[in-house]
Amino acid sequence: MVRNGLMQFPRVLKDLDLIISQMYSIGYSSLPLIALTSAFTGMVATVQTAYQVREYVPLDLLGAGVGKAIMLELAPVTTALVLAGRAGAAMAAEIGTMKVTEQIDALEAFSIDPHCYLFLPRFLASLVMLPVLVIFSMLVGILSAIMIASVALDVEAYTFAESLKLFFKYRDLLGGLAKSLFFGGIIATMGCHYGFMAEGGAQGVGKATTGAVVAASVLVLVSDYFVGALVFV
Amino acid sequence: MIEVRRLSKTFNGNPVLQGVHLTVEDGEILVVIGKSGCGKTVLLKHLIGLIEPDEGEILVDGVAIYELNRKQLLEMRKRFGMLFQSAALFDSLTVGENIALPLKEHTSLSKKIIEEKVREKLRLVGLEGIEHLRTSELSGGMKKRVGLARALVLEPNYILFDEPTTGVDPIMAERINDLIIDLQERLKVTIIAVTHDLRSAYKIGTRLAMLAEGRIVFVGTVSEIKSSTNSTVMEFIRSYG
Numbered sequence: 001m002v003r004n005g006l007m008q009f010p011r012v013l014k015d016l017d018l019i020i021s022q023m024y025s026i027g028y029s030s031l032p033l034i035a036l037t038s039a040f041t042g043m044v045a046t047v048q049t050a051y052q053v054r055e056y057v058p059l060d061l062l063g064a065g066v067g068k069a070i071m072l073e074l075a076p077v078t079t080a081l082v083l084a085g086r087a088g089a090a091m092a093a094e095i096g097t098m099k100v101t102e103q104i105d106a107l108e109a110f111s112i113d114p115h116c117y118l119f120l121p122r123f124l125a126s127l128v129m130l131p132v133l134v135i136f137s138m139l140v141g142i143l144s145a146i147m148i149a150s151v152a153l154d155v156e157a158y159t160f161a162e163s164l165k166l167f168f169k170y171r172d173l174l175g176g177l178a179k180s181l182f183f184g185g186i187i188a189t190m191g192c193h194y195g196f197m198a199e200g201g202a203q204g205v206g207k208a209t210t211g212a213v214v215a216a217s218v219l220v221l222v223s224d225y226f227v228g229a230l231v232f233v
Numbered sequence: 234m235i236e237v238r239r240l241s242k243t244f245n246g247n248p249v250l251q252g253v254h255l256t257v258e259d260g261e262i263l264v265v266i267g268k269s270g271c272g273k274t275v276l277l278k279h280l281i282g283l284i285e286p287d288e289g290e291i292l293v294d295g296v297a298i299y300e301l302n303r304k305q306l307l308e309m310r311k312r313f314g315m316l317f318q319s320a321a322l323f324d325s326l327t328v329g330e331n332i333a334l335p336l337k338e339h340t341s342l343s344k345k346i347i348e349e350k351v352r353e354k355l356r357l358v359g360l361e362g363i364e365h366l367r368t369s370e371l372s373g374g375m376k377k378r379v380g381l382a383r384a385l386v387l388e389p390n391y392i393l394f395d396e397p398t399t400g401v402d403p404i405m406a407e408r409i410n411d412l413i414i415d416l417q418e419r420l421k422v423t424i425i426a427v428t429h430d431l432r433s434a435y436k437i438g439t440r441l442a443m444l445a446e447g448r449i450v451f452v453g454t455v456s457e458i459k460s461s462t463n464s465t466v467m468e469f470i471r472s473y474g
Contacts, residue, residue: 094325102321105283109315110335110387111307117338 001115001193002123015121022125026087027132034133035140037082041074042066042141043148050153059155063163066145071172072232075137077224080183083130084216088191091122092212095195096205104196114196123188130184131177138176175231182227183220190216234259235280235391235425240289241447242275249275251447252289262417262424264438266431268469271444273427274318277393280425281313282306293391311339314384318395320376322368322383328355329364332383339387354382358412374405381412385420392416394426398433410436431473443469 046066050059057065095118098104107114142164149155194212198204235257242250249272257263267273278284280291282298290297298309322331332351336342342350348364355361358378363371371379377397384392397413398406410433417424428434434441435455443451443458445465451458458466 098323101324102317102319103323105278106315106317106321106323108283109281109310109313109317110338110383111310112334112338113303113307 001119002189018121019125022121023129026125027129030086033082034079034137037078038137038140039144041078042070042144045069045074046145046148059153060159061163062149062155063160064167067142067164068172070141071138071176075141076134076176076179079134079137080220081217084187084220085213088187088212088216089209091191092195092209093205095192096198096208099198100201100204119192122192126184126188127181130180134176134180178231179224179227182223186219187216236292238290240279241287243287248447253449255442255449257423257425259423260421261439262437263440264434265427265442265444266434267444269429272447273444274395277395277427281310281315311387312390314389315393316380316384316397320380322376322379324368328366328379332386335387354386358382374401377409391423396428397426398430413437429473
């Protein structure tokens with residue numbers, strides 16, 4: 001599927017409207033959910049980091065620890081897990097329904113390669129939108145962290161931001177974004193793969209959807225280690 | 234011309250086709266009849282390469298389709314149009330977009346010409362002015378006719394019909410039968426239809442072939458099948474006629 005789809009890459013311009021529609025569905029429509037999860041992730045990271053280090057490290061350095069955790073790990077992974085549940089499931093359900101209602105056969109019958117027509121736009125849209133959503137998640141997470149640090153822990157916003165700035169490395173940001181590229185590819189590939197494999201009726205589509213979410217989530221966590229080790233070790 | 238030679242297919246140990254031989258002549262309407270679940274749709278899907286056989290071959294205009302690579306197979310399929318049993322309209326697209334899709338994918342026609350062709354095909358199936366509707370807003374009969382309009386849009390040489398009258402009322406079934414005959418007369422295409430609706434088969438078929446136990450047990454005209462002494466054919470006519 002991946003090879004078939006990518007071999008048709010020159011069709012990208014022809015399918016631009018499909019790619020844009022997928023970018024809207026994967027990216028723009030996910031913003032409220034990503035904002036909500038990122039805000040709470042940022043807040044809980046702040047509160048728990050403070051709880052763990054307050055006896056050994058001054059809380060003036062809270063921004064550095066929380067900021068790095070959000071950029072390196074929390075924003076990419078929580079965004080990917082949320083997207084696996086939202087976009088990956090939607091891809092599997094949509095393609096699975098097309099499979100069991102002969103719409104995939106109809107594409108084939110009209111000489112339209114389903115991998116090219118269905119997989120490629122979703123794959124490219126995921127590759128583009130995951131990093132965008134991760135940047136958005138980092139911003140929301142850090143702003144929420146600043147807010148909760150200031151309200152609940154008496155760490156001024158300026159102090160938090162200064163500590164974040166002091167220990168900031170571009171490598172942290174780029175590492176998080178590199179992970180998100182992998183995660184985007186994984187979510188689209190699993191969503192489409194399980195959709196294409198769906199068989200039977202509604203039950204088959206349900207199984208495909210569950211399979212896509214489980215496989216994408218597990219692969220996100222496994223690849224998180226390997227990409228992390230590659231970039232940071 | 235389409236030639237089916239020694240075609241066999243087994244699903245999960247259950248033999249569905251067992252050495253099917255069949256020839257479809259240019260310009261005829263060949264109707265394959267048989268009980269529900271006897272493998273008619275499987276046979277039809279083999280003709281267009283949607284299912285790969287375990288054994289045997291299919292020649293379309295002398296070319297063995299299972300020896301083609303994927304690109305050549307996709308190219309060959311442009312000579313076919315297919316109406317699926319459930320119509321298989323793309324539910325994320327409108328009626329107009331469904332019919333326009335093959336043209337958008339395979340031609341460089343302008344948007345205006347594509348829209349004109351969509352209108353023309355809808356007129357041909359008696360459904361002008363519904364381009365903007367969602368497929369969920371259509372009745373079963375309308376879906377079949379939109380599916381037919383989509384099957385015709387690339388002006389294929391061969392049109393495959395999977396149970397064209399199943400799931401529609403008798404009046405609509407009669408209209409679809411008339412439409413199939415009219416299409417064949419006007420466009421001179423070759424039509425292969427599979428159905429268990431004997432009334433429809435008698436009306437549209439130039440020749441009828443009966444599939445039973447994975448084999449073609451009868452091929453002939455309507456008058457020949459009516460006078461057949463083959464026990465399987467007689468039993469089918471008695472039960473479904």
